[in-house]
Amino acid sequence: MRNIVITPLAPIRISVEAEILSPDIFAPLSMEQICGLDVWQGNRKKKISDLFRVVGDEGPAKPEETALRLEGDFSRVKRIAEGMTAGTVDVTGSVGMHAGNNMLGGKLSILGNADDWLGREMRGGSIIVEGNAGNYAGAGYRGERCGMRGGEIEIRGNAGAYLGEHLCGGNIRVAGDAGDFPGAANQGGTIFIGGSCHLPGAEMTKGTIIVNGKAKVLPGYQKLEIVTIGGEKYQKYAGDLVENGKGELFIQAGSS
Amino acid sequence: MIIRGGIVYDPANGIFGEEMDLCIDGGRIVEDAKGEVIDARGLLVMPGGVDAHSHIAGKKMNTGRIMRPDDSRLGTEPRSGVCRPSTGYTVPNCYAMGYRYARMGYTTAFEAATPIIEARHTHEELEEIPILDKGALTLFGNNWEVMECVHDKDIAKLAAYVAWGLRAARGYGIKIVNPGGGEAWGFGSNVKGLYDPVPNFDVTPAEIIHALAEANEMLRLPHSIHLHFNNLGKPGNYTTALETLEALKDIKPSRMRQAVHVTHMQFSAYGGTSWRDFESKAPVIADYINRHNHATMDMGQLLFGAATTMTADAPLEYGNARLTHNKWSNHDIELEESSGVVPMVYSRKMLVNAVQWAIGLELALLTEDPWKVLMTTDSPNGSPFVNYPEVIALLMSKPKRDSEMATLHAELSKRTSLGGIERELDWSEIAIMTRAAPARILGLEDKGHLGFGADGDVSIYNLLPEEVDASKEHATVKKALATAKYTIKSGIVVCKDGKIIATPRGKTYWVDAAAAQADMDRLMVDLQEKFERYYSVQMSNYAVQDVYVTNPKVIKAGIGAEPLKEVA
């Protein structure tokens, strides 16, 4: 395994666009080449070494043999692990917006929190967040008809609004609560919410949403039977009938 | 400037691939010049490309941009050199329109549809499109004043209104879209055919089209009426196409040109009774065009992939939205039009889309005279204009068409005649369909050719026409056309090796047509009442002011005007 550790030289106040923080970009390069990569901070182009200390094993290596460790606070660093296909990225702190965008494979682990658009339009691989995630985790970006299409997102804390909007495939699991409109306009995939949420599955045409806590259900949903999943009893609904949808919604029985 | 040794295709002047030098001075083609020498030895040289039908500016385009932030992401290019940032693919920003046309060797493009009341917006965007010369056609086919004049059979007053409307819109010519249908759409319906009366106006689409064609010729406008048929986009609509063409046979053009230009014929050459038995009727349409001389058309070629449909044919867009479950914008434009926008993806796997793809090509290949059929994609309805090189490569190569067809639905060969067409267009025919003919059809006498006095717009491609076999080497052809070696606009090199190096400001053409004062006086009585009773703006604020058209090229026409000089 080729290990590379990246640490901010000073607290980052102005946002950095760092789509290069990915095993795919680092793997084929020498340490010197990596330190020479460009990043944008605000409207200024900088070298990665102007903002971060980058140390690690000399390359090249394959992406699947490359492990990035991001130590410290990356909450103002955007697009970490964008489009990664293999390898691992471990973050000890929090990450900024658009982490794991368009991810295809590999594993992104975040010990802190993730900002908005975590794993948006991802197609494969896995993301684990120990803390909370912002809005639009696993969603499609503005105007897209398809959000996440494959892979896994696990959020051990809470998620914000529009979790998995336009989801077309893959799995999202939130241990805590989700905000408003999880699974809006879904066309596939599965969302599990351990806690409560508000108005799940608006305009869902296909896919599955399971809510372990409380949820207000939209009037476009038809109440069906009580079912048992993993020993727990759930009220099953079908919808969203506004869109002639074939989606399935399960809410913990007796909770709503 | 001297362009040395190119293999020149200038069909309007009878030059079909001759090695010759070209001289440009003062922005025009001249006999002799000094200065910069451009080495074009052996390379393909043509007049700058002219697009007679494209959606490049105005409210529909902007609605498309607003609806499609996803599209914006598909074409981002950062600021570099003289270029401002570009965004978008099917609905690019204004700058990208200019850069991308110029990169392909195009120097002129006409916006296809603007209601008078929205013309100010169109010009604001045209002003921001760099490099290109441009113009905008003005919508008249669903206008209340037009329909009232038609009802009263008052062609003189109608001509006065067209003249007034073109001046108010700073417009170039008469565009007619699903005449009557846009008005019917205000009541949730459509006109079903040429003789179906428009609600509340007691006129038929046939009467609207014919009267506007008469007014067009009464005003001696440089362009003919520019017509989007009724029933467009529906299976079996080829009969409407033929009926409409027949109904215009008696129109006598006031100039040496067609009496009607039919736009995006691909969408009107459909057979079958539903999408299930949908088939091509392109051979029937092409046969009609071959046997008659009053009509020209453009292809409206459809290509697989992303598109954004945008048209004043609002009921059509309602159908598109219902069919695709996609986003839909619907718009009612006061007394003038309705319109709609719907994003679209044309799929290779869909038989219907494959048949549509074949129909455009059949139309171009079965029409014997290339002067009668223009290469367009009705950008961005059939495909964005950046894909013109793909269309040209298909027209020039039977093997390319065959290999494409092999990837499409097995049923396709039963639904179209494309597989049996051997014809491969040559560079002369391509130069006609993309340069000479669009200029002639629009009535642009300084465009589309390289005779002395013509605009100094030239495209030079990195391709040796005497050595490259376009049939076999279609990939080379496509690549060369996508990135011109040189694009020269009014004598300035704007693009070199596919890179934009200068962004001069282009002209905006509009037509100032004179009408008889007595008719204008009668018209004003009508218009004053309409503005008082119905319009959301006052008449004094309605017309596009000159400040919105800072580099105009005004073509004089109308009653009593000097007869226009004929184009080459």
Ligand SMILES: [Zn+2]
């Ligand atoms: Zn059009």
